[in-house]
Amino acid sequence: EVQLVESGGGLVQPGRSLRLSCAASGFTFDNYAMHWVRQTPGKGLEWVSGINWNSGTIGYADSVKGRFTISRDNAKNSLYMQMNSLRAEDTALYYCVKDRMLAVAGFFEIWGQGTMVTVSS
Amino acid sequence: SSELTQDPAVSVALGQTVRITCQGDSLRNYDANWYQQKPGQAPVLVIFGKNNRPSGIPDRFSGSSSGDTASLTITGAQAEDEADYYCNSRDTSGKHLVFGGGTKLTVL
Numbered sequence: 001e002v003q004l005v006e007s008g009g010g011l012v013q014p015g016r017s018l019r020l021s022c023a024a025s026g027f028t029f030d031n032y033a034m035h036w037v038r039q040t041p042g043k044g045l046e047w048v049s050g051i052n053w054n055s056g057t058i059g060y061a062d063s064v065k066g067r068f069t070i071s072r073d074n075a076k077n078s079l080y081m082q083m084n085s086l087r088a089e090d091t092a093l094y095y096c097v098k099d100r101m102l103a104v105a106g107f108f109e110i111w112g113q114g115t116m117v118t119v120s121s
Numbered sequence: 122s123s124e125l126t127q128d129p130a131v132s133v134a135l136g137q138t139v140r141i142t143c144q145g146d147s148l149r150n151y152d153a154n155w156y157q158q159k160p161g162q163a164p165v166l167v168i169f170g171k172n173n174r175p176s177g178i179p180d181r182f183s184g185s186s187s188g189d190t191a192s193l194t195i196t197g198a199q200a201e202d203e204a205d206y207y208c209n210s211r212d213t214s215g216k217h218l219v220f221g222g223g224t225k226l227t228v229l
Contacts, residue, residue: 019142035218036133043222044207044220044221044222044223045154045209045220046220047209047218047219047220061217062217095163100169106211107166108154108156108164108166109169110152111163111165111173113163120185
């Protein structure tokens with residue numbers, strides 16, 4: 001069974017950092033691009049960042065560029081998101097998402113259940 | 122604001138056909154994908170590319186596009202189709218991925 005399990009969310013003060021992790025199983029992890037997508041409670045979806053199969057291509061939404069860093073460890077079947085200088089508007093449920101392609105194509109095929117990040121003093 | 126625009130809410134009578142639209146300049150160059158999200162659950166991909174259904178998605182779901190507008194059609198809507206539906210594609214620069222604001226579908 002294909003599974004994505006996020007961890008690392010929590011309550012953090014503005015300006016602080018947090019690192020999200022995503023453990024993947026049930027598929028050949030290094031054959032696919034991966035993404036982080038977030039959803040504000042009761043609101044819509046926002047693509048945050050994507051990384052291709054070998055970390056050669058990385059993209060970020062303008063809202064997080066320069067503050068967030070996506071990475072992956074294919075040997076550990078894991079995806080990460082280092083989030084620095086967090087702001088209240090970063091408060092959201094963060095989903096780890098598998099693409100259908102090697103490249104950052106945006107075909108969000110499999111979603112985890114999400115990890116909640118709350119930025120508040 | 123999103124570069125992809127969706128109607129906030131649409132309703133359909135049980136068993137009838139409904140079309141949910143997604144409009145944006147980037148759709149002249151890039152295909153849209155469609156996701157279904159039910160309350161408390163993660164989104165599910167229902168249509169990708171021009172009109173492709175992942176395994177397990179009923180064939181009453183189909184996709185199409187014309188000009189700057191992509192559409193998701195549900196032919197013979199069922200009660201279990203009541204959900205939020207989101208489109209996604211690339212922005213006009215092609216560098217970023219974007220979502221529409223979502224459409225809440227009510228099945229009457």
